[in-house]
Amino acid sequence: MKIMFLGAPGAGKGTRAEKIAAALNIPQISTGEILRRAIKEQTPMGLKAQSYIESGALVPDDVVIEIVKERLAEADCANGYILDGFPRTIPQAEALEQFASLDCVIEVRVAKEIIVDRLSGRRYCPKCGHTTHIEWGEKVCAVCGGELIQRKDDAPESIRQRLAVYEEQTAPLIDFYHKKGILKVVSGMGKIEDGLKEIMQVLGC
Ligand code: AMP
Numbered sequence: 001m002k003i004m005f006l007g008a009p010g011a012g013k014g015t016r017a018e019k020i021a022a023a024l025n026i027p028q029i030s031t032g033e034i035l036r037r038a039i040k041e042q043t044p045m046g047l048k049a050q051s052y053i054e055s056g057a058l059v060p061d062d063v064v065i066e067i068v069k070e071r072l073a074e075a076d077c078a079n080g081y082i083l084d085g086f087p088r089t090i091p092q093a094e095a096l097e098q099f100a101s102l103d104c105v106i107e108v109r110v111a112k113e114i115i116v117d118r119l120s121g122r123r124y125c126p127k128c129g130h131t132t133h134i135e136w137g138e139k140v141c142a143v144c145g146g147e148l149i150q151r152k153d154d155a156p157e158s159i160r161q162r163l164a165v166y167e168e169q170t171a172p173l174i175d176f177y178h179k180k181g182i183l184k185v186v187s188g189m190g191k192i193e194d195g196l197k198e199i200m201q202v203l204g205c
Contacts, residue, residue, distance in 0.1 A: 002081060002102050004083040004086075007110070019196055039053065058088060065092060106199060115159075128141060
């Protein structure tokens with residue numbers, strides 16, 4: 001199955017995408033995570049992306065489109081994939097249609113008021129990419145034992161910028177995919193387990 005997760009920063013896309021990908025045995029492709037790795041390794045792409053990411057802006061379309069095009073050509077994507085954080089603009093969605101398809105777009109919806117709280121309490125493992133929240137009580141990464149840190153773009157100024165960017169450039173994708181008849185809306189508010197059940201139901205799994 002070819003799935004895309006859509007939603008505001010802090011909606012819980014990544015957490016849900018990670019678990020659904022494991023349940024369906026398909027890869028989770030997070031452009032944010034691929035970019036963070038490139039920054040850590042200081043590759044040319046990472047150096048180009050760094051200032052955009054840290055300020056909460058979007059990385060230019062051509063850079064992320066190329067990343068996804070290359071990634072989807074790999075063998076493990078043959079039976080399906082979950083795109084997490086791509087596309088994020090209408091031009092990215094139009095480009096995707098030229099080289100891949102989607103069966104379903106899941107919009108994870110949350111109330112705006114809780115987003116800032118979620119993002120400012122979020123912690124990230126740079127070693128394996130796992131994400132958690134201070135309220136969940138993990139002292140070190142539950143997946144690999146690595147140190148948990150705060151992402152630079154989870155600082156208050158970047159959060160405000162990312163929310164504005166979402167409204168302006170990414171939210172129009174809701175209508176784009178609704179018109180194509182493949183959009184499903186799920187709640188990102190309740191317990192994770194309930195959220196996962198809801199997603200499996202809308203996917204017909
Ligand atoms: P995420 O991990 O999905 O929250 O992404 C973190 C950051 O990576 C975003 O705020 C953007 O700066 C950048 N990024 C990730 N995916 C994309 C995309 N599809 N288009 C442009 N920038 C992206």
